[in-house]
Structure formats: structure tokens, C-alpha cells
Amino acid sequence: MQDTRQSPPRDPLLKVEHLVVEYAVGSKIVHAVSDVSLEVARGETLGLVGESGCGKSTLGRAVLQLRRAQSGRVLFDGQDLTAMHGDTLRRMRQRVQLIFQDPIASLNPRRRIGDIIAEPLVISGVKDAKKREELVHEVLTAVGLDPSLVVGRLPHEFSGGQCQRICIARALVLNPEFIICDEPVSALDVSIRAQILNLLEDMKARFGLTLLFIAHDLAVVKAVSDRVAVMYLGRLCEVGPSEQLFASPAHPYTALLIEAIPVPDPDVRPTESVPVGEPPSPIAPPSGCRFRTRCPRADQRCADQVPELRLIAPDQLVACHHPLIAAG
Amino acid sequence: MTEPALLSVENVSVDLPTPRGNLRAVDRVDLKIGAGRTLGIVGESGCGKTMLSRAILQLLPKKAKLSGRVMFDGQDLVRLDPERLRKLRGRSLAVVFQDPMTSLNPVLTIGTQLIETLQEHLELDGATAKRRSVELLAAVGIPAPEQRLMQYPHQLSGGMRQRVAIAIALSCEPKLLIADEPTTALDVTIQAQILDLLAREQRRRHMAMIIITHDLGVVAGRTDEVAVMYAGRVVERAPTPVLFKKMHMPYTEALLAAIPKIDAAPHTPLPAISGRPPDPTRPIQGCSFSPRCRYAAGLCFREKPLLTAAESSDHQFACFHPVLPPVGIDA
Numbered sequence: 001m002q003d004t005r006q007s008p009p010r011d012p013l014l015k016v017e018h019l020v021v022e023y024a025v026g027s028k029i030v031h032a033v034s035d036v037s038l039e040v041a042r043g044e045t046l047g048l049v050g051e052s053g054c055g056k057s058t059l060g061r062a063v064l065q066l067r068r069a070q071s072g073r074v075l076f077d078g079q080d081l082t083a084m085h086g087d088t089l090r091r092m093r094q095r096v097q098l099i100f101q102d103p104i105a106s107l108n109p110r111r112r113i114g115d116i117i118a119e120p121l122v123i124s125g126v127k128d129a130k131k132r133e134e135l136v137h138e139v140l141t142a143v144g145l146d147p148s149l150v151v152g153r154l155p156h157e158f159s160g161g162q163c164q165r166i167c168i169a170r171a172l173v174l175n176p177e178f179i180i181c182d183e184p185v186s187a188l189d190v191s192i193r194a195q196i197l198n199l200l201e202d203m204k205a206r207f208g209l210t211l212l213f214i215a216h217d218l219a220v221v222k223a224v225s226d227r228v229a230v231m232y233l234g235r236l237c238e239v240g241p242s243e244q245l246f247a248s249p250a251h252p253y254t255a256l257l258i259e260a261i262p263v264p265d266p267d268v269r270p271t272e273s274v275p276v277g278e279p280p281s282p283i284a285p286p287s288g289c290r291f292r293t294r295c296p297r298a299d300q301r302c303a304d305q306v307p308e309l310r311l312i313a314p315d316q317l318v319a320c321h322h323p324l325i326a327a328g
Numbered sequence: 329m330t331e332p333a334l335l336s337v338e339n340v341s342v343d344l345p346t347p348r349g350n351l352r353a354v355d356r357v358d359l360k361i362g363a364g365r366t367l368g369i370v371g372e373s374g375c376g377k378t379m380l381s382r383a384i385l386q387l388l389p390k391k392a393k394l395s396g397r398v399m400f401d402g403q404d405l406v407r408l409d410p411e412r413l414r415k416l417r418g419r420s421l422a423v424v425f426q427d428p429m430t431s432l433n434p435v436l437t438i439g440t441q442l443i444e445t446l447q448e449h450l451e452l453d454g455a456t457a458k459r460r461s462v463e464l465l466a467a468v469g470i471p472a473p474e475q476r477l478m479q480y481p482h483q484l485s486g487g488m489r490q491r492v493a494i495a496i497a498l499s500c501e502p503k504l505l506i507a508d509e510p511t512t513a514l515d516v517t518i519q520a521q522i523l524d525l526l527a528r529e530q531r532r533r534h535m536a537m538i539i540i541t542h543d544l545g546v547v548a549g550r551t552d553e554v555a556v557m558y559a560g561r562v563v564e565r566a567p568t569p570v571l572f573k574k575m576h577m578p579y580t581e582a583l584l585a586a587i588p589k590i591d592a593a594p595h596t597p598l599p600a601i602s603g604r605p606p607d608p609t610r611p612i613q614g615c616s617f618s619p620r621c622r623y624a625a626g627l628c629f630r631e632k633p634l635l636t637a638a639e640s641s642d643h644q645f646a647c648f649h650p651v652l653p654p655v656g657i658d659a
Contacts, residue, residue: 051515052486159604160373189372189542194586194600201595216515223588223598242594260520262545264587266569269549278487278518 012039012075013178013210014063019072021055021062028283032058034234035072037309040178045204045211047225047242049218049257051279055234056214060180063212064096065089076178094124097171101183103163107155113140114151117170124174139169142206143199161192165199172203180212185220197223218257222246227315230254233279233290236309240316250318250325253291289321297322333360333399334536335384335504340396342379342388348609353379355560356396358635361553363503364534366527368547368568370583371557374605377540380557381506384538385423386413401503419449422502424526426509428489432481438465438492439477442499449500464495468525487518491525498529504536511546523550544584548572553642556580559606559616562635566643576638576650579617615648623649 021033032055040046050056061067063074065081074081076096084092100106107116114136121132137147143165155163164184171179181200185193201224204211215221221228222242229239230253238251249255277294280286289307292298299322307319312327342354354376361367371377382388384398386405398405400421405413417423425431433441442461446452452460458477465473468491481489490510497505507526511519527550530537539547547554547568555565556577564577575581585599603620606612615633618624633646 051517161604190544190583191372191586191601192604194588194598195602197588198597198600201597217588218516219588219590222590222594223592223596225594246590256517258590260516261590262519262523262543262548263590264545264548264572264584266548266572278485 011042013042013077014040014212015073015075016059016063017073017075019059019062019074020070021058021067022070023067025283030282031234031285032282033062033069034285036231036234036236037072038229038236038239040210040212042177042210043208044227045213045225047221047228048212048214048231049216049221049228050231051216053233053279053282054231055282056216056231057182059231060098060182060212060214063180064093064098066098090123094120094174095176096178096180097174097176099164099167099171099179099181099184102187103160103167104155106167107163109155111154112151113153113155113158113166116155116166117151117173120170120174135173136169139172140166142172142203143169145169159192160188161195164188164196168196168199168203172207175207176209178210178212180214182214183216184213186215186217193220200224217261218246219261230257233282233285235290236317236319237291238316238318238320239309240313240318244313244316248313248325250312250316250323251291251320252295252297252322252324255324256294289319332362334363334365334401335359335361336397336399337380337384338397338399340380340383340394340398342376342383343393343395344379344389345391345393346609351608352560352611353392353608354383357557357560357562359555359562359565361504361536361538363536364530365553366530366537366539366551368551368554369538369540369557370542370544370547370554372542372583372605374608375557376560376608377557378508379560381423381508381538381540384506385417385421415449418445419500420503421506422497422500422504423506423508424490424493424497424510426512428486428493428513429481431493432489432496434481436480437477438479438481438484442477442492442496445496445499460499461495464499465492467529468492468495468498469521470495487514487522490514490518490522494522494525494529498533498535501533502535504538505530506538506540508540509542510539512541512543519546526550543587544572545587556583559612560608561616561646562644563617563647564645565635566638566645570640570643574639574643574652576643576645576652577647578621578623578649578651581651582620582622615646621649623651625649 016038019033019036022029022031048056062069069082117136118132126132140147140150145165185196213224225242228242228245230237232253237253280293286293288304289302292302301321307321309317309319312318312323337357337359340357344351344353369377383394443457446457446460462473465476470476470491511522551568554568554571555562558579564580582601601620606616614629614631618628627648633648635644635646637644
């Protein structure tokens with residue numbers, strides 16, 4: 001994978017190297033993440049897209065060591081998280097936070113909002129209650145909620161959008177450097193979704209955050225990401241700067257995802273070229289290129305050889321034997 | 329509309345008693361859909377779009393109170409006796425729900441569920457019903473349909489389950505198919521496939537279809553007409569191309585603007601709609617959208633705007649300060 005080094009995302013805060021995550025379901029092995037390498041530069045937002053079951057959430061969890069990898073390394077600020085345990089890992093995790101898809105389910109329904117947000121502070125050893133309260137108020141205000149109206153209430157008193165604001169506040173309270181957002185807006189309505197995306201952008205600028213933004217909706221990913229990584233069935237297909245990737249996708253799967261986005265314009269007739277078929281099971285992924293069973297360009301070589309991620313345009317990497325653009 | 333409507337919803341309201349008081353889920357809605365036409369109903373969660381579809385199907389919760397008329401194929405469904413209603417549903421009036429796992433019976437095979445529907449409504453014998461089932465599964469794009477008949481819903485992926493639900497809905501050649509958020513639970517590529525499938529079958533069978541969704545992108549290329557709902561009411565209604573080009577209702581404009589655009593540069597701030605939909609147990613005196621509307625002034629906070637015709641009678645909107653003031657035809 002020497003090509004990754006040719007396209008230098010300057011000063012990587014996170015570096016994932018040849019990560020493999022597999023787990024057993026009954027007697028079968030799910031190949032959730034297979035040899036994935038990527039980098040996220042300090043201050044950057046990397047979007048990670050793919051369909052359900054492609055391993056994008058598993059990858060997010062494996063970065064935080066919530067799921068241990070079979071092999072590979074996760075370097076955060078130069079330190080290998082996969083080699084850390086116990087207190088060392090816990091201290092490291094204060095710098096990396098996670099926001100989930102379902103904001104209501106990720107808040108304890110029996111605890112008050114003030115306590116929910118203060119909890120990470122308690123765990124990390126902020127003993128002064130006054131100080132904790134101060135910090136809770138500060139983050140709640142930052143995410144656009146009025147602390148005096150919020151801290152004493154329970155999660156069910158809030159809408160999905162407000163709960164996501166609360167989750168963001170909880171993620172911010174330890175002043176992390178890196179936040180993994182796992183489908184943070186897919187459970188929300190269009191109007192509320194825009195509010196939350198704007199909020200994430202504001203928070204990123206204000207707190208100098210680096211984001212890994214995981215989602216299945218390419219339009220949402222493009223709205224917030226500097227670079228985008230496309231994942232299919234446990235492997236990366238393509239990585240590149242957002243605009244470049246959308247303007248000239250090199251991988252047929254990226255092109256398919258772009259085509260499938262519903263366009264809110266009645267003059268744009270939906271194309272019917274989206275291939276029939278669904279992703280195969282990650283329990284028995286196809287040989288060679290995993291996308292070949294749905295790919296219009298697939299041939300024998302795609303069945304025989306796993307395509308390596310290689311540089312095809314400045315900063316744009318693709319893993320395909322028959323890319324849509326010529327290497328330049 | 330000159331052609332007689334297949335379905336005509338007339339002044340329909342739905343009230344639900346809740347511990348916090350009466351909740352008016354649907355508020356005096358009028359809608360029409362002609363045979364073979366496609367209508368999109370768009371709105372945020374809680375705007376009443378699902379309650380409206382349930383009112384059409386007469387599948388409201390027991391405590392709900394419905395007023396108004398639902399004329400379908402010459403009969404008022406509200407006053408139809410339960411036995412005739414049951415015969416009608418599944419036969420000429422079919423529905424596909426958001427989550428196929430909840431609409432399919434988990435302990436019966438796909439085959440049993442399909443064959444049962446066919447035998448019940450079309451009185452086919454077992455062998456014919458089975459043959460028809462295989463044809464239907466093939467028509468909705470399910471590979472190896474004969475083997476699938478023996479499988480249970482949990483053995484299929486979400487997209488496949490939705491295809492089965494569509495096959496069951498189509499099995500008795502309905503005149504109207506109501507698809508309630510049919511693709512919200514599915515991935516983008518599968519969403520496109522299912523929407524294509526619905527459109528293809530709708531054209532082929534000359535069936536009328538109502539697509540209920542929160543995503544204007546879903547209805548844009550696939551409907552003849554769109555009704556936008558907010559707080560239980562229809563706030564704008566127009567032929568699809570007209571709605572997207574000459575929308576009058578600020579809410580429609582805001583909904584469209586809030587969708588991330590694929591051709592926008594990264595980090596472009598999205599024009600979000602501030603606030604959230606009103607609490608339906610606490611009705612707002614003026615226009616329900618006024619607290620979130622950037623054009624709202626004076627009258628908007630005191631009086632509810634009525635649905636009135638714009639340039640043409642098939643375009644209606646409910647707003648005192650429309651985005652584009654209606655002008656003479658051919659503006």
C-alpha cells in the first residue's frame with residue numbers, strides 16, 4: 001500500500017493501518033473490515049460512506065477499540081490504540097468521542113440531562129461539582145439549548161433533534177480532539193437534519209475538531225466532508241477529495257451511489273440504470289473484487305485478483321481493475 | 329379535474345384523545361386522485377401524513393374519531409360495513425408500509441402469505457395461486473422465486489422483504505396502492521430499485537398510487553401531483569413540475585432548501601428550518617408554520633390561511649405571504 005504514502009493528508013491525527021475486524025456469528029465468520037487503511041488529517045472531516053452491512057460502523061468502533069481488531073493498527077496522534085488497555089486506553093478515549101445514529105436510544109431514559117452530560121466528567125475525574133455544572137452549562141449553550149430549561153429534564157421530554165443536540169453536548173464536554181459521528185442524522189427529518197449538520201460544522205470550527213463522519217447518504221456526507229472514503233463489503237473502494245470524487249468518480253460503485261441519490265427536481269428523470277441486486281453477505285464475500293457481482297464492468301480478472309488501492313488522480317485513490325477514469 | 333376521481337378525500341379530520349388532551353392529527357383535508365395517477369404526500373414526522381393514509385384505509389386506532397368522507401370507487405369507505413371493507417382492502421385498495429418486517433407475518437412462509445391473499449380475494453385454487461405467486465415474485469425482481477416461497481421473512485434482506493410486501497400488495501391487481509414511506513428503511517441503491525419497481529408496476533397495471541414520504545427528492549421525478557402537509561393540514565398542492573418551479577408556500581420552499589445538494593460545495597451551510605413542528609395537542613392560533621416562517625408577519629399570527637387557488641385551480645396553497653405572489657397564468 002505504498003500509494004497511500006504518495007497522497008499525503010498532511011499531519012494525520014488518525015491513521016488506520018491494514019485493519020482487519022472479523023467476528024463469529026454462530027459457526028460463521030463475518031468479514032466486517034478487511035485490510036482497511038486510511039488517514040484523517042488534523043482539522044479535517046473524512047466522510048465514510050457505504051450501504052448497511054459494509055462495515056463502516058464496525059470500522060468506527062474498532063477505531064475506539066470498542067471492538068478489537070484481529071490485526072492492523074490504529075494510530076491516534078502517533079500512539080497505537082490497539083496495543084493499549086485499561087487506564088491508558090480510557091485516558092486516550094477522552095480525546096476521541098462517538099455520536100450515534102439513534103439519539104433517543106443513546107440517552108439513559110431514567111437520568112436527567114444534566115447528569116447525562118456530566119457523567120463523562122465524573123468518569124474522567126473532575127471532582128469539583130461546581131466546575132462540572134459550569135462545563136455542562138457551557139456545552140449546552142454551545143449546542144443551542146438553554147441549560148436552565150434542560151438540565152433537570154428527562155430524555156423523553158425532548159424531540160429526536162434535541163436529543164441529538166444533547167448527545168453532541170455530551171461528546172463535547174471532555175473537550176475531545178476527534179469525534180466519530182456514526183449516522184448522526186439518518187434518524188432525523190430533513191429540516192432537523194440540516195440543523196444538526198450545521199451544528200456539527202459550527203462545533204468543528206469552534207472547538208477545532210477532527211471528524212470521521214459515517215453515513216450511507218452521499219449528499220449528506222458531501223455537505224460536511226473534505227474527503228470521502230467509499231466502503232463496500234468490508235473494503236475501501238475509493239478515497240478522494242469530496243468535490244473531485246463527485247465530479248469524476250473512479251470506482252463504479254461510487255458512481256452507482258451518486259446515481260442513486262434522489263434528485264429533488266422533476267426535470268431530472270430517475271435513471272433506471274441502477275443494477276438489480278443487493279450486496280452479498282459479508283459471511284461469504286465474493287473472491288477478488290467484492291463489488292464484481294453487481295458491477296457492469298466486471299470480468300475474469302476481477303474474480304481472480306483483489307484490486308489494490310492505488311493513486312489514479314491527485315489525492316484520489318481507487319481499488320478497481322477497470323476504473324471509470326484514466327490514471328493521470 | 330374533469331375525470332371522475334378514483335379516490336376523493338373530503339373534509340377529513342382525525343382526532344385522537346391523548347392524556348394531554350385532544351390531538352388533531354388530520355385537519356380538514358381534501359384530496360383527489362384519478363385512476364392511474366400518482367400522488368405524493370410530503371411532510372415531516374408528525375405532520376399527519378400517516379394518519380391520513382390510515383384514515384383512507386380505515387385502519388385508524390380504535391379511539392380515533394374520523395369525520396368527513398372517503399369516497400373510493402363510488403363508495404364511502406367511512407360508512408362501509410366491516411365485511412365489505414375487508415373485501416375491498418387487499419383487493420382493490422392495497423398498502424405497502426415502511427417496515428416490511430412488521431407487515432409480514434414472521435411465522436408464516438412467504439408462500440403461505442402470498443397464496444393466502446390470492447385464495448382469499450380471488451378464490452383461486454391452490455395450484456393456480458401458487459403459480460401466480462411465483463410469477464408475482466419474479467415480477468418484483470426476486471431471484472429464484474420458487475425457493476423463496478418456502479422461506480420466512482427473517483431469511484430475507486430488508487430490500488427483499490419490501491419486494492415481497494409489494495408482491496402481496498400487487499397480487500390482486502389493486503386500483504389504488506398506498507405506499508407509506510416504502511423506502512425509508514432501505515439503503516440508497518435499494519431505495520432507487522424499489523421506487524423504480526413501484527413506478528414500473530404502476531404504469532403497467534394502470535394503478536393509482538399514493539407515495540407518502542418526508543423526502544421531496546423521492547416524489548420529484550415519480551409523481552403527477554404533490555400535496556405538502558404541515559401540522560395536519562395540506563398547505564400546498566400542485567402538479568409536481570409546478571410545485572417545484574413555482575412553489576408559493578414558504579414551508580415547501582424551506583423543505584426543499586434543507587436537502588443537501590449534490591452539486592453544492594462541501595461545508596456550504598444548509599438553510600435549515602429553525603425550531604420544530606408545533607405540538608399537535610396545543611393548536612396555534614394563526615398559521616401553524618408562522619413560528620418557523622421567515623416571511624411571517626401580522627395576520628399570520630392571528631388567522632389560519634385557507635387553501636386557495638394560485639394561477640390555476642389545480643395549484644393551491646395556504647399562505648398570506650407566499651414566496652412568489654401568484655400572478656396571471658403564464659407568469
